[in-house]
Amino acid sequence: MNDKSYKSVMSRRKEIMKASVGVDYDRYELDGIAFDYEGLMKDTSYPIEEIRNIQAETGVGCTPLIELKNITRLVRSISEPGKGARIFLKDEATNPSGSFKDRRASISVARAREFGYKGVIAATSGNYGAAVASQSMKRALKCIIVQECYDSKGRGQPEILEKARACEAYGAEVAQLTVGPELFYYFLLLLEETGFFNASLYTPYAIAGIETLGYEIVEQAQSIIGKNPDYVLATHAGGGNLTGTARGLLKAGADTTEMIGVSVDLSGLHMASDSDFNLKSFTTGHTGFGIPFAVLPDRSDVPRNAARALRYMDRYLLVTQGEVFYVTEMLARLEGLQRGPAGNTSLTAAIALAKELPEEKTIVVQETEYTGAGKLPSAQLTFARNNGIEIVRGDPIAEDYPGKTISIPERYSQIAYKEVNMTELKESYIKQLLKQGVTLIESDYDYLSAELKISVAEAKQLVKEVSGNVDPKN
Numbered sequence: 001m002n003d004k005s006y007k008s009v010m011s012r013r014k015e016i017m018k019a020s021v022g023v024d025y026d027r028y029e030l031d032g033i034a035f036d037y038e039g040l041m042k043d044t045s046y047p048i049e050e051i052r053n054i055q056a057e058t059g060v061g062c063t064p065l066i067e068l069k070n071i072t073r074l075v076r077s078i079s080e081p082g083k084g085a086r087i088f089l090k091d092e093a094t095n096p097s098g099s100f101k102d103r104r105a106s107i108s109v110a111r112a113r114e115f116g117y118k119g120v121i122a123a124t125s126g127n128y129g130a131a132v133a134s135q136s137m138k139r140a141l142k143c144i145i146v147q148e149c150y151d152s153k154g155r156g157q158p159e160i161l162e163k164a165r166a167c168e169a170y171g172a173e174v175a176q177l178t179v180g181p182e183l184f185y186y187f188l189l190l191l192e193e194t195g196f197f198n199a200s201l202y203t204p205y206a207i208a209g210i211e212t213l214g215y216e217i218v219e220q221a222q223s224i225i226g227k228n229p230d231y232v233l234a235t236h237a238g239g240g241n242l243t244g245t246a247r248g249l250l251k252a253g254a255d256t257t258e259m260i261g262v263s264v265d266l267s268g269l270h271m272a273s274d275s276d277f278n279l280k281s282f283t284t285g286h287t288g289f290g291i292p293f294a295v296l297p298d299r300s301d302v303p304r305n306a307a308r309a310l311r312y313m314d315r316y317l318l319v320t321q322g323e324v325f326y327v328t329e330m331l332a333r334l335e336g337l338q339r340g341p342a343g344n345t346s347l348t349a350a351i352a353l354a355k356e357l358p359e360e361k362t363i364v365v366q367e368t369e370y371t372g373a374g375k376l377p378s379a380q381l382t383f384a385r386n387n388g389i390e391i392v393r394g395d396p397i398a399e400d401y402p403g404k405t406i407s408i409p410e411r412y413s414q415i416a417y418k419e420v421n422m423t424e425l426k427e428s429y430i431k432q433l434l435k436q437g438v439t440l441i442e443s444d445y446d447y448l449s450a451e452l453k454i455s456v457a458e459a460k461q462l463v464k465e466v467s468g469n470v471d472p473k474n
Contacts, residue, residue, distance in 0.1 A: 002192065009188050017302055020191040020198035022115050025303040033438055034447035035304055037311075041247075045208035048251055051107060052212050058138040060106045061212050063094045065220040065364070070334040075354045078413045085357035087350050088229070088364045090217055093339055097134040097166070098127070098370025100213055104240065105131035105199065107209035112197035113139045119196040121146065123187045123301065125283050126163040127342070127369055132199050133170035143172040144196065146187045150178045151277045155387075158379040159283055179277045184301060202300035202307050207244045214248020217364055218257075228254040229364040231353070233346040236261035236316070237289040239297060239307035245366050246312035258314045262349040263290035264341075265318040265418060266402040278387050279403035281321050281380045285345045290316075295428040310429060310452050316420035319348040320396040322408040323415050325377040327351065330412065341380075343368035352417045381406070423462075426452045430466045 002008070009016075018024065023044055028036040046054065055061040068087045076084030095102035105128065112120045119142030122132040129145040136143035145167045150156045156176075167174050175190070177183055191198055200206065214232070221229045232249060234242040246259045264286040269276040271288030280286065294313070297305040324341050327348040332338045346365045354363055381391055390405045397416055399407035409415060429452060433440075440463060448459040 004189060006185050009185055009192070012192070013188055014303065016188050016192050017198065020121075020196065021200065021203055021302060022111070022197070023203070023302075028304065030443070030447075032441040032444040032447070033433060034444055037304075037306075037308065037450070040304065041204050041208070041306065044204040046107070048211060048215060048248075051208055054110045055103060055106045055209070055212060058106055058135055059096050060102045060135075061095070061216065063216070064091050065089070065217065065224060066091055066335075066337075067224070068331075068335050071330065071351065072354070074334065074412060075351055076359070079355045082359055083355060083357060084359050085230070085354040085361040085363050086225075086359070087347075087354055088221070088224075088362065089337070089343075089347065089368060090213065090364060090366045091337070091339075092213070092343070092367040093370040095131075096138075097130040097170070099131060099342070100210065100241065100367040100369070101128040101131035102135065103213055104128070104201065104206035104209040104244065105135040107205045108132070108197070108199040108203065109135040109139050109141060111205050112141060112199065115197065117195070117197035118142060119144065119194060120199040121187065121190055121194065121196045122199040122201075123147075123183060124201070125149070125160050128201055129172070129174075130163055130166040130170065133167045133172035137171050142196070143167075143170075144175065144190060144194070145172045146175045146183065146190065147177065148179050148183045149176040152178055152274050155278055157278060157283060158383055179272060179274050187301065198301070200301050201238055201240050202302050202305040204306040207240055207247070207306040210240060210244020211248035211251060213366060214245040214250075214254075215252045216248075217245075217366060218249060218252035218254045221362065221364065225362055227362075228257050230357075230361045231258045231260055231363045232366050233260045233262055233350050233353075233363060234366050235285040235342050235345045236263050236294070236309060236313070237284045237286070238293045238300070239305070239309035241367065242309050243307045243312055259312050260315045260317060260349070260353075261290065261309060261313045262317045262319065262346045262417075263287050264324060264345055265320055265400075269402050276403065278383070279389065281384050281389075281406060282324070282341060282345070285342045287318065291425070291428075294425055296432045308451065310426060311450060312453070313422075314453075316422060316425065317349045317353070317417040318420060319345060319352070319417050320400040321402070321406045322396040322400050323348045325381065325406070326409045326412075327415065328371075328377055337368070338371050339368040340371040341377075348415060349417045351412075351415050426454070426462060427466050430463055434467060
């Protein structure tokens with residue numbers, strides 16, 4: 001009988017993960033800091049056509065690409081003459097459980113069934129749990145969802161509580177925990193005790209499942225507008241959404257399409273803080289996940305994270321909470337689509353970006369999610385008020401303060417975005433490496449070049465500039 005103490009379980013994490021994922025990550029470790037990322041992705045996945053066939057078996061994918069004609073018309077009414085790009089929406093809410101995460105869950109669960117596992121486990125606060133539960137039922141596997149749900153006072157956000165009910169409705173067993181380090185410990189403990197498959201968000205299987213999303217976007221754009229989209233916007237949290245979509249775009253030949261990540265700006269709120277937990281009106285798709293996972297992707301629950309946003313992200317834009325709530329209502333009122341704030345985060349940035357671009361340019365917002373009672377702005381705003389957050393109407397850029405004030409625009413011309421400096425983000429990535437006390441070797445620069453989407457010479461220069469400002473003790 002294995003020791004179930006926190007220290008003992010955490011010391012066995014590597015062997016538990018290897019047994020529960022079916023991947024020998026050590027095979028892909030190279031000299032220095034590098035690992036064979038493309039080798040990992042190739043060896044552990046299926047060809048794209050096979051992925052599509054697997055997803056078709058459980059009704060996943062082939063979602064519509066919808067032109068938001070009324071919103072585009074509105075954007076052009078407030079833009080300079082000749083400006084106002086066309087905005088399209090990939091409606092992922094038509095997947096079985098209502099989000100793009102059915103794509104990543106479908107491949108993970110199919111792999112679990114192929115490898116002979118009796119069930120799957122996933123740690124998630126929301127849509128992914130519902131997706132894993134739904135796909136598990138379709139494949140006749142047991143399912144356990146471990147959910148970080150409450151603060152220390154037992155309060156949970158409407159959005160999270162609703163997703164727990166959805167998981168249970170699909171037949172999953174849901175373990176609801178308070179925010180804190182016990183989530184990963186309990187997750188490992190369950191994996192070891194049950195021998196179930198780890199349907200992690202960050203395995204190659206999960207990323208491969210999203211590649212069909214990017215692939216479909218190119219096919220549909222070619223059919224509808226006769227060319228590849230100029231821009232694809234993806235809401236960025238842990239990086240899997242953006243990574244999988246970008247890989248799919250590239251596999252479909254859209255190598256000049258600009259890939260833009262978007263997050264809600266929740267600067268100052270810690271993603272794992274008990275005191276901050278219920279001050280966030282967005283449980284994912286915000287900077288508390290987006291920035292940490294971009295600059296230190298291997299913080300995930302597998303030895304090497306297959307979601308690596310900086311390999312694929314050309315730009316990174318931030319929007320405010322109030323703007324997303326406003327756009328959620330705009331989408332319902334103008335386009336007759338009631339969808340949740342995760343996809344509407346990217347739509348918010350798309351509206352602001354479209355004002356700057358020529359009319360002949362096209363923007364695709366690459367996902368929506370289904371909105372239930374917990375995702376309606378009214379439920380989240382009421383919860384915010386009950387936690388002492390002030391709700392005002394005004395200029396979001398000037399008046400929105402995460403954890404204190406949510407400022408909802410008074411008019412659509414106030415929708416804007418804030419640009420994240422990509423060079424600073426890449427510098428942060430290198431700082432995280434150097435703080436671990438690593439000594440870089442020559443071959444590491446090829447790896448950094450791919451990781452940061454820069455040349456080898458630029459990687460060397462960036463390391464040189466950063467290394468003089470890093471204290472490994474801090």
